[in-house]
Amino acid sequence: MNMTSKLADRTHHMGINAIREILKVVSRPGMISLAGGIPSADSFPTDLLPHLTQQVLAKYGASALQYDPTEGFGPLREALVDLLDETGVQATSEDILVGSGSQGILDALGMILISKGDCVAVESPTYIGALQAFTPYQPRYVELAADEEGVIPESLEQALRDESIKFIYLVPTFQNPTGRTLSMERRQAVARLIQNHDALLVEDDPYSSLRYRGDHLPPIKCLAPDHVVYVSTLSKVFAPGLRIGFCVAPESLRKWLVMVKQGVDLHSCTLSQALAAEYISGGHLRSHLPKIVQLYKPKLEAMLHAMARHFPQTFSWSHPEGGMFIWAQGPAELDMAAVYRLSIQQKVAFVPGKYFYAQAGQGEVSMRLNFTMCNEDVLADAIQTLAKAIDKVAIGA
Amino acid sequence: MNMTSKLADRTHHMGINAIREILKVVSRPGMISLAGGIPSADSFPTDLLPHLTQQVLAKYGASALQYDPTEGFGPLREALVDLLDETGVQATSEDILVGSGSQGILDALGMILISKGDCVAVESPTYIGALQAFTPYQPRYVELAADEEGVIPESLEQALRDESIKFIYLVPTFQNPTGRTLSMERRQAVARLIQNHDALLVEDDPYSSLRYRGDHLPPIKCLAPDHVVYVSTLSKVFAPGLRIGFCVAPESLRKWLVMVKQGVDLHSCTLSQALAAEYISGGHLRSHLPKIVQLYKPKLEAMLHAMARHFPQTFSWSHPEGGMFIWAQGPAELDMAAVYRLSIQQKVAFVPGKYFYAQAGQGEVSMRLNFTMCNEDVLADAIQTLAKAIDKVAIGA
Numbered sequence A, B: 001m002n003m004t005s006k007l008a009d010r011t012h013h014m015g016i017n018a019i020r021e022i023l024k025v026v027s028r029p030g031m032i033s034l035a036g037g038i039p040s041a042d043s044f045p046t047d048l049l050p051h052l053t054q055q056v057l058a059k060y061g062a063s064a065l066q067y068d069p070t071e072g073f074g075p076l077r078e079a080l081v082d083l084l085d086e087t088g089v090q091a092t093s094e095d096i097l098v099g100s101g102s103q104g105i106l107d108a109l110g111m112i113l114i115s116k117g118d119c120v121a122v123e124s125p126t127y128i129g130a131l132q133a134f135t136p137y138q139p140r141y142v143e144l145a146a147d148e149e150g151v152i153p154e155s156l157e158q159a160l161r162d163e164s165i166k167f168i169y170l171v172p173t174f175q176n177p178t179g180r181t182l183s184m185e186r187r188q189a190v191a192r193l194i195q196n197h198d199a200l201l202v203e204d205d206p207y208s209s210l211r212y213r214g215d216h217l218p219p220i221k222c223l224a225p226d227h228v229v230y231v232s233t234l235s236k237v238f239a240p241g242l243r244i245g246f247c248v249a250p251e252s253l254r255k256w257l258v259m260v261k262q263g264v265d266l267h268s269c270t271l272s273q274a275l276a277a278e279y280i281s282g283g284h285l286r287s288h289l290p291k292i293v294q295l296y297k298p299k300l301e302a303m304l305h306a307m308a309r310h311f312p313q314t315f316s317w318s319h320p321e322g323g324m325f326i327w328a329q330g331p332a333e334l335d336m337a338a339v340y341r342l343s344i345q346q347k348v349a350f351v352p353g354k355y356f357y358a359q360a361g362q363g364e365v366s367m368r369l370n371f372t373m374c375n376e377d378v379l380a381d382a383i384q385t386l387a388k389a390i391d392k393v394a395i396g397a
Helices: A018-026 A046-065 A074-087 A101-113 A128-137 A153-162 A184-196 A251-264 A270-281 A284-310 A336-345 A376-396 B018-026 B046-065 B074-087 B101-113 B128-137 B153-162 B184-196 B251-264 B270-281 B284-310 B336-345 B376-396
Strands: A096-100 A119-123 A140-144 A165-170 A201-204 A228-233 A244-248 A325-329 A366-370 B096-100 B119-123 B140-144 B165-170 B201-204 B228-233 B244-248 B325-329 B366-370
Touching: A046 A270, A046 A284, A046 B046, A074 A096, A074 A228, A074 A244, A074 A270, A096 A101, A096 A251, A101 A128, A101 A165, A101 A201, A101 A228, A101 A244, A101 A251, A101 B251, A119 A128, A119 A153, A128 B251, A140 A153, A153 A165, A153 A184, A244 A270, A251 B101, A251 B128, A270 A284, A270 B270, A284 A325, A284 A376, A336 A366, A336 A376, B046 B270, B046 B284, B074 B096, B074 B244, B074 B270, B096 B101, B096 B251, B101 B128, B101 B165, B101 B201, B101 B228, B101 B244, B101 B251, B119 B128, B119 B153, B140 B153, B153 B165, B153 B184, B244 B270, B270 B284, B284 B325, B284 B376, B336 B366, B336 B376
Parallel strands: A119 A140, A119 A165, A165 A201, A201 A228, B119 B140, B119 B165, B165 B201, B201 B228
Antiparallel strands: A096 A244, A228 A244, A325 A366, B096 B244, B228 B244, B325 B366
C-alpha cells in the first residue's frame, strides 16, 4: 500500500540520522572507534547486578515488576534527592520526574513546549540527541555562539532581545560534542539573563560526575532555580541500557511533563528504577564512581598526549576536565570529508563535527573524538593514524 | 516565572486524565478495586527473576547494560518471531520493532502518522491509552459503532467512504474496555475493507494470550498483512513494569518508527529486553502462561456468576472469553454518577464507561469492571455491593 500518503507533515521533514549511519560503519570488524558517544562497558557495575536484583526483590517483591506511577519509582525519587544535593541542586522527591533516559525527558519537554515555528536557542555546536528530540515538534533553531568557555553570554543576550525564545538548551559541563565547560562567571551571567528576560533554560547535565581534574561547578539550576529545568541521567554513572534519566522542573511544567509521559510510555521501567534506587541508596554509586573516573582519566590523558605529539600545528582542540569527548578543529582549507574517508580506510572512525549543528554548513573542519571506548595504547595508535590521515590530506590539498 | 506562555498549543488542549484521578481514589485504604486495568502481581514470574538475571549475565554480560539498537535487542526480536508465529503472525526479526510498552509504539505511530486535524477511526468505546498516545498530535476522531461482536464493518465502510481516514485503531480481541472479541467473519470483512480502500489498520493485541475458553482467532494482520501494523506487549504475559511492547509493521512505516523512537527514548531498556528474550527462548513463557490463565479464569467466572446472581435485570453485560474486563450497561435513566459515588462510599471502585469514548456524552450508563486484581470471594462480594448500590440509586430515581 502507499504509506507515504499516510505520513504526517512532520515526518516528511525528518532526515536520516548521519551519526547512526556512521556508527554502522564503526561496527565493521577491526574498526577502532573514536566515533561513539557511549560509556565503556568496563565502567558498568555488572558484577553487582545479581546482588542488586536480590535486594530489589527482597525490598519490593513483585511490585518491582508492576505498573508504577508516571512520575517515577518512589524509592528512586527519594534516592535522587541525595544525589542532586551532592551536585548542589536542592529538590524534594516530588520535584523529580524520572524519564526513559534523558532522551525521554527532552522529548517530553519538546512535546509540551514547542509549537511549529517556535524558537529554541541552542549552543553551536550542540548535542545532536537534543535536536532529534526537539525537531519532530518543528521548532526554528537560533544558534548561540560558543568558545572555549562555553556559550557566550552576549550571544544569548542578543538572542533573547531579538527573538521570542521558547527555551534555551545548554549542556554547560563537559559538553557533547566539545568537552567544553561553561565558566563560573558565565554561569552567573546566564542565570542573570534568563531571570531578567523571564526565559526558560533546559540545562542538560549528563557528564558532570565524570570529572578528572579541577573543581565541581554548580549547575545553573542552583543560580536561577525557577527558570531552569535541570536534566540528568544515570547512563554515565550506572548503565545506559537501563534508560534512566530524570529532571527537576518547576511544578507548573512538571505536571504537563507527567501528562504527556503518560501518553508516550506510561512510565519508565520499574525494575530499572528499583535497581537504580538500590544502587544509589545502598552506597554502591558512591563506591563505584571513583572507579569510573579512574578508568577514564588516563584515557583522556592518553588522547591529549597523543594529539599533542602527532596532530599538526594547524589544529587546535579542547582540553576537557572531564566527560567523554575532545573537539578538534583543523585549518579552514582542510578537506575533512577526505580525512574521514582515509581514516576509515585505516580503520579509525570518528564523527565529523559538521553533524553537531542545528543548521548545515558549519563545523566543516572539526571532529568529535571520543576516548571512553578504547584503552590507552589503542587511543594513542588511533590518534597517530588519524594524524597521518590529516597530514596526507593536507599535503594533497 | 510565567510558564503558561511557554507551553505549546497542543499542551493547552490536553486535559486531566480522569482515570488517573479515579485510580488515586482506588489507592485509599480498604478500597476494593474493579477499576484498574492492570495484571495481578500473582501473575508475574517473580521467582524466576534471579535465574533470568543470571542467564542474561552469562549470555550477554555487560552488553545487557549497554546502549542498544533502537529497533530492539537482537535476541528478543528473534524470540518474538516464534511468539508471533504461535498467534499466526508471520514475521522475521527484521520486521519487529520493540517499544517501551505498547504505549511507546502507539505514541510513535501517532507521531509519524497524525498531522493536526487528520482523521483517526476508533471503536466506540475504545482503549483510553491509545487516545492518550494519539491526542497530543491533534487528530479528529471518527467513532465506529460496535456491538457484542466488536466493530461493525458497515460502520467502518461508511467511515472509509465518507472521510479521509489516516488510520483505524482497533483492539479486536478481549477489547479494553468491553472484553468483546471481533468475530472471524468480521475480521475477514475488516481485512477486505482495508485492502479495498488502501487503508491502514493499527491492530492492538495485548490480551489474546489470556484466553480462558473458546478458540484462538487469527489477528487481522494475518488476513491483510500489508495494511496492518500489529501491536502487542509482554505486559500481560511477563511483567508490565518491564515496559516491553512490540510491533510488526511494513518496512515503509517501520523505518520512520525507528527514526522517531531515536528522538523519543533512543531505545527501550536493554536489561528488560534481555530478560524477556531469556523468558521466551528459555521456555519459561510457555510453562508460565497456563498458570496466568488458571489464575484469571476462575476470577472471570466468579464475576460473571455474581453478576448473574446480583445485577438487576435492567442490566446487560459482555461475556468475554478472555482478557481482563467486563463491560456492563444499565438502563438509560440510571444515574451512573450516583452509583459511582455510592459504590465508592461502600469501598468498591470501578471506572464509569463514559471515560472510554473519544467524544464526550456517550456511555453514560455503562461501567468497566476489571476482574484480575481480586480473588474470587472478594470479587463476588464486590459485585454484590455494587449491585446494591445500583438498586438503591434505581429506586431513588
